[in-house]
Amino acid sequence: MDPKRSDWIIRLIETPEEMRLVEGLQRLVWPGSETDVVPSHLLLTAAHNGGLVLGAFAGAELVGFVFGFPGFYETPDGPRLKHCSHMLGVHPDWRNRGLGFALKRAQWQLVRHQGIDRITWTYDPLLSRNAHLNIARLGAVCNTYRRSEYGEMRDGLNAGLPSDRFQVDWWVNSRRVERRLSRRARPALTLDQYLAARPSLLEARPDSTGSLHPTDEPPRPEGVILLVEIPSNFEAIRRSDLALARDWRFYTREVFERAFAAGYLVTDFVYDQGRSFYVLAHGESTL
Numbered sequence: 490m491d492p493k494r495s496d497w498i499i500r501l502i503e504t505p506e507e508m509r510l511v512e513g514l515q516r517l518v519w520p521g522s523e524t525d526v527v528p529s530h531l532l533l534t535a536a537h538n539g540g541l542v543l544g545a546f547a548g549a550e551l552v553g554f555v556f557g558f559p560g561f562y563e564t565p566d567g568p569r570l571k572h573c574s575h576m577l578g579v580h581p582d583w584r585n586r587g588l589g590f591a592l593k594r595a596q597w598q599l600v601r602h603q604g605i606d607r608i609t610w611t612y613d614p615l616l617s618r619n620a621h622l623n624i625a626r627l628g629a630v631c632n633t634y635r636r637s638e639y640g641e642m643r644d645g646l647n648a649g650l651p652s653d654r655f656q657v658d659w660w661v662n663s664r665r666v667e668r669r670l671s672r673r674a675r676p677a678l679t680l681d682q683y684l685a686a687r688p689s690l691l692e693a694r695p696d697s698t699g700s701l702h703p704t705d706e707p708p709r710p711e712g713v714i715l716l717v718e719i720p721s722n723f724e725a726i727r728r729s730d731l732a733l734a735r736d737w738r739f740y741t742r743e744v745f746e747r748a749f750a751a752g753y754l755v756t757d758f759v760y761d762q763g764r765s766f767y768v769l770a771h772g773e774s775t776l
């Protein structure tokens with residue numbers, strides 16, 4: 490086990506001084522656009538009105554945070570309360586040690602305590618690490634694709650590409666989520682196990698340099714289980730080949746919009762043997 494793994498504690502952030510640390514960490518995680526930083530006065534107002542700002546501290550240093558606030562969603566019986574999780578960020582030197590998972594787990598506990606049963610947030614569906622965390626580890630599901638959700642973004646992680654997002658649903662009282670967050674979480678299914686179920690498979694195409702390209706024409710989604718491959722290193726592709734990154738954006742937009750319209754739901758994500766696949770199940774057979 491990484492000896493640093495337990496070198497941090499997670500707690501609520503409620504003071505103006507500590508909210509300034511959250512501003513500072515945002516600048517580090519999403520560099521380059523000062524106007525996109527959520528300011529401390531807004532974080533404080535949210536925190537004083539049912540919002541949650543949770544920080545992970547290593548000594549006095551803030552090394553991760555998650556921020557969200559209450560909102561509503563529509564149901565046939567009228568509006569219902571949910572928690573909108575807006576930002577999750579971990580200091581680059583502290584990633585891949587379970588901090589993102591631990592922050593979300595703490596958020597899950599507090600939101601349940603507020604009597605709310607649904608948390609939603611958005612993320613870029615081409616980011617394999619985020620997909621692994623959100624879908625595979627946390628048990629969120631998705632059947633909502635949002636085109637250019639935030640318009641033209643200016644920060645260093647997002648500039649140059651349409652800001653398409655998955656909006657995920659985290660049903661915090663569901664058995665799916667409880668199982669995945671339990672200390673004895675279910676072992677992840679491997680790529681071979683999924684392939685043994687003979688799913689429909691949308692594989693990427695490697696070129697002579699090993700770079701992954703989307704297939705030319707996405708086929709119509711079919712079958713009970715659909716596996717959709719994405720690159721495991723999209724951030725690097727975006728930095729080195731913006732045209733290829735855009736191809737991936739428009740290809741996956743078409744694949745997921747079609748699949749969601751046809752009743753599929755993203756239920757799992759497999760990151761195995763260096764490859765990354767979304768697992769979609771036909772809604773009628775899983776809901």
Ligand SMILES: CC(C)(COP(=O)(O)OP(=O)(O)OC[C@H]1O[C@@H](n2cnc3c(N)ncnc32)[C@H](O)[C@@H]1OP(=O)(O)O)[C@@H](O)C(=O)NCCC(=O)NCCS
Nearest residue numbers: 576577578579584585586587588589590617618621721760
């Ligand atoms: C997304 C983010 C919060 C994750 O934080 P973190 O502390 O590294 O998260 P964790 O360590 O709990 O989980 C990361 C998981 O991704 C896995 N992973 C790493 N690289 C991966 C890849 N290329 N593909 C798939 N999974 C990957 C890690 O192995 C780990 O999984 P494990 O716990 O099963 O081993 C962090 O990377 C970050 O701040 N990113 C920039 C901002 C951002 O994208 N925020 C979220 C949207 S608002």
